[in-house]
Amino acid sequence: MIKIKPELAQIKLSAWRSILLLSLLVLGLVSLAGRAAYLQGMHHDFLQQKGELRYSRVIEMNADRGMITDRNGQILAISSPIASVYADPKVVKITPEQLKQLSGLLETSMAEIDDRIKRENSRFVYLKRQVVPDTAEKIMKLKIPGIFLSSESKRYYPESEFAAHVLGFTDINDEGQEGVERGWQDSLAGELGSRRVIKDNKGRIVEDIENIRTPKPGQDLVLSIDRRIQYRAHVELKDAVKINKAKAGSVVVLDAQTGEILALTNLPAYNPNRRSTINNERLRNRALIDTFEPGSTLKPFTVAIAMEVGKINADTLMQTSPGTLQVGRKTIRDVNNKGELTVAQVIQQSSNVGTAKIALSLESQTMWEMFNRSGFGMLTNSGFPGEASGILRPYNKWRTIEQATMSYGHGISTSLMQLARAYTIFASGGELKPISLLKQTMPVMGQRVISRHTALAMSRMLEMATKPGGTAPLAQISGYRVAGKTGTAHKLIDGQYANKRYISTFVGYAPASNPRLIIAVMIDEPSAGKYFGGAVAAPVFNKVMSGALRIMNIPPDAPANNVVTFTATPEMDEEG
Amino acid sequence: MFKLNIFFIFVVIACALGIVTSQHTARKLFMELENEKGIERKLEVEWGRLQLEQSTLIMHGRIEQIAKENLNMTAPAASSIQIVSISNAEDRLNPKGIEP
Numbered sequence: 001m002i003k004i005k006p007e008l009a010q011i012k013l014s015a016w017r018s019i020l021l022l023s024l025l026v027l028g029l030v031s032l033a034g035r036a037a038y039l040q041g042m043h044h045d046f047l048q049q050k051g052e053l054r055y056s057r058v059i060e061m062n063a064d065r066g067m068i069t070d071r072n073g074q075i076l077a078i079s080s081p082i083a084s085v086y087a088d089p090k091v092v093k094i095t096p097e098q099l100k101q102l103s104g105l106l107e108t109s110m111a112e113i114d115d116r117i118k119r120e121n122s123r124f125v126y127l128k129r130q131v132v133p134d135t136a137e138k139i140m141k142l143k144i145p146g147i148f149l150s151s152e153s154k155r156y157y158p159e160s161e162f163a164a165h166v167l168g169f170t171d172i173n174d175e176g177q178e179g180v181e182r183g184w185q186d187s188l189a190g191e192l193g194s195r196r197v198i199k200d201n202k203g204r205i206v207e208d209i210e211n212i213r214t215p216k217p218g219q220d221l222v223l224s225i226d227r228r229i230q231y232r233a234h235v236e237l238k239d240a241v242k243i244n245k246a247k248a249g250s251v252v253v254l255d256a257q258t259g260e261i262l263a264l265t266n267l268p269a270y271n272p273n274r275r276s277t278i279n280n281e282r283l284r285n286r287a288l289i290d291t292f293e294p295g296s297t298l299k300p301f302t303v304a305i306a307m308e309v310g311k312i313n314a315d316t317l318m319q320t321s322p323g324t325l326q327v328g329r330k331t332i333r334d335v336n337n338k339g340e341l342t343v344a345q346v347i348q349q350s351s352n353v354g355t356a357k358i359a360l361s362l363e364s365q366t367m368w369e370m371f372n373r374s375g376f377g378m379l380t381n382s383g384f385p386g387e388a389s390g391i392l393r394p395y396n397k398w399r400t401i402e403q404a405t406m407s408y409g410h411g412i413s414t415s416l417m418q419l420a421r422a423y424t425i426f427a428s429g430g431e432l433k434p435i436s437l438l439k440q441t442m443p444v445m446g447q448r449v450i451s452r453h454t455a456l457a458m459s460r461m462l463e464m465a466t467k468p469g470g471t472a473p474l475a476q477i478s479g480y481r482v483a484g485k486t487g488t489a490h491k492l493i494d495g496q497y498a499n500k501r502y503i504s505t506f507v508g509y510a511p512a513s514n515p516r517l518i519i520a521v522m523i524d525e526p527s528a529g530k531y532f533g534g535a536v537a538a539p540v541f542n543k544v545m546s547g548a549l550r551i552m553n554i555p556p557d558a559p560a561n562n563v564v565t566f567t568a569t570p571e572m573d574e575e576g
Numbered sequence: 577m578f579k580l581n582i583f584f585i586f587v588v589i590a591c592a593l594g595i596v597t598s599q600h601t602a603r604k605l606f607m608e609l610e611n612e613k614g615i616e617r618k619l620e621v622e623w624g625r626l627q628l629e630q631s632t633l634i635m636h637g638r639i640e641q642i643a644k645e646n647l648n649m650t651a652p653a654a655s656s657i658q659i660v661s662i663s664n665a666e667d668r669l670n671p672k673g674i675e676p
Binding site for chain 1: 602603606607610621624625627628630631632634635636637651655657659
């Protein structure tokens with residue numbers, strides 16, 4: 001044991017040294033405490049945020065675009081996820097071998113990929129958008145640093161070209177470009193959401209911090225379209241356009257009781273799944289955005305208003321001989337001299353002279369009001385983008401000759417949809433029904449245009465037109481009573497009537513005893529010889545209508561000896 | 577007094593450990609939830625794909641083609657359709673007109 005020498009313990013140190021040391025220590029402690037308080041107190045939020053940045057991430061949450069279905073819930077358009085491949089050129093490290101594989105999978109040339117991943121100043125470049133999931137998986141298996149997938153969604157249209165003009169399509173960023181996709185973009189499109197989460201070192205989400213924005217999925221849309229009728233209409237139209245060597249054509253099918261659009265199709269059409277098939281000609285939704293002079297299909301409106309105001313009735317005799325009528329310096333002609341006709345026969349045989357005579361007995365204002373209330377010159381509010389309103393000039397600008405020609409559909413223009421809608425007046429007993437492209441669950445209220453009595457009388461005349469002696473016997477469907485009117489008009493090109501270029505139309509409905517369906521057909525420039533509406537458009541009406549009546553299970557109202565009657569012959573049972 | 581302090585120290589430690597464990601369990605459960613949500617999303621995608629497939633398979637054109645070509649079916653002509661009138665059938669089932 002060493003004993004401490006007592007002399008050592010008694011060394012006297014000057015007091016200031018210990019005081020200095022102590023104060024230095026205290027100063028150090030105080031400054032530490034101060035700094036700590038400063039960081040904790042004043043910079044708390046900033047530091048907390050910085051800390052969170054190390055482990056928290058903001059995640060985008062997808063919101064799918066809504067589905068579009070037909071009235072029976074069958075899918076017409078649906079979004080399905082698909083991957084896009086992108087690269088971060090600053091991070092990409094790729095071997096020539098991998099480049100070759102990647103180029104094979106993406107079906108892009110190696111030079112192009114190489115060019116893209118060498119854009120040094122960019123941190124994001126798409127290598128290919130919308131890659132099928134299988135390929136995307138294979139690309140990920142290559143494990144090339146700096147190449148990633150982003151998930152997007154692609155729109156599919158199972159009906160391809162059959163419903164192209166109704167649905168339209170979306171662009172690569174999921175924005176609706178045409179048709180329903182564009183018209184209802186706001187409700188179909190979902191809103192992206194995002195949330196902040198904590199991720200662990202393996203990239204798994206372990207905690208939710210906050211919901212920045214809740215994603216809103218797009219709403220599903222139920223259209224009034226019936227997929228089966230739509231298909232039938234398109235197929236028959238395609239046939240007719242081909243047979244008649246026509247330039248274009250449209251068919252509109254309406255539910256006569258609700259005004260719902262059951263089918264709407266145009267040719268030429270495109271396949272919305274393949275954007276390369278799209279061009280301006282094919283894109284046109286002719287039934288809604290193209291207007292034409294309706295021709296004779298307008299005659300029933302002139303005659304109906306004349307009956308409504310009491311100028312004529314169905315049996316009033318009209319002299320159409322000699323088949324021409326001089327109005328001012330112009331001459332109105334019939335196809336042939338039809339002699340003396342009743343008003344019903346004027347409609348049945350579609351006499352221009354007869355109709356013009358009836359029109360000239362009317363005030364121009366009365367006629368204008370009829371056309372106006374029938375919806376000519378006014379938008380149908382179907383919700384489609386770019387709809388045309390057609391032209392109905394104000395009555396105080398009409399000259400006599402114009403009033404005469406307008407009575408049979410010249411000097412007035414309309415879209416096929418407007419024409420179809422106007423026929424709801426005769427099909428529904430005098431009411432103009434609002435049309436809609438969305439399925440209606442409530443009964444719709446129409447707007448009364450003419451009395452029920454006049455509408456029924458006109459309906460009987462329109463029925464005569466499809467019977468022997470009328471202009472459209474080809475529209476006749478066995479088992480059903482059909483009413484309708486043909487139209488054949490010269491085409492207006494640059495304000496002049498073009499020679500030998502016609503628009504053939506037919507508008508009709510069935511069953512005439514209780515109309516359920518209205519079909520309007522328009523064939524543009526048939527050039528295979530025939531051009532009368534009764535020969536070109538009526539057969540299309542016939543095929544689409546008979547198909548649609550069967551699809552909708554509508555009982556025949558004119559059965560021809562094929563009704564099984566039990567009361568008369570009970571033995572029928574055994575015979576089957 | 578000293579004993580009480582010791583006791584409280586143990587209580588505090590126990591509470592702290594409790595928090596750690598419960599946080600851990602919460603995260604584990606949350607991960608499981610995320611996992612399940614992922615599966616849900618995948619199933620939804622699958623459902624969409626199946627709907628699309630079904631929709632393509634039941635295309636009218638396809639059915640018509642198969643019916644015509646493979647099964648030799650035709651749409652019946654109007655003359656070969658027999659219509660059973662409901663009112664007549666009811667009359668026969670209830671010939672004496674007795675109210676049910």
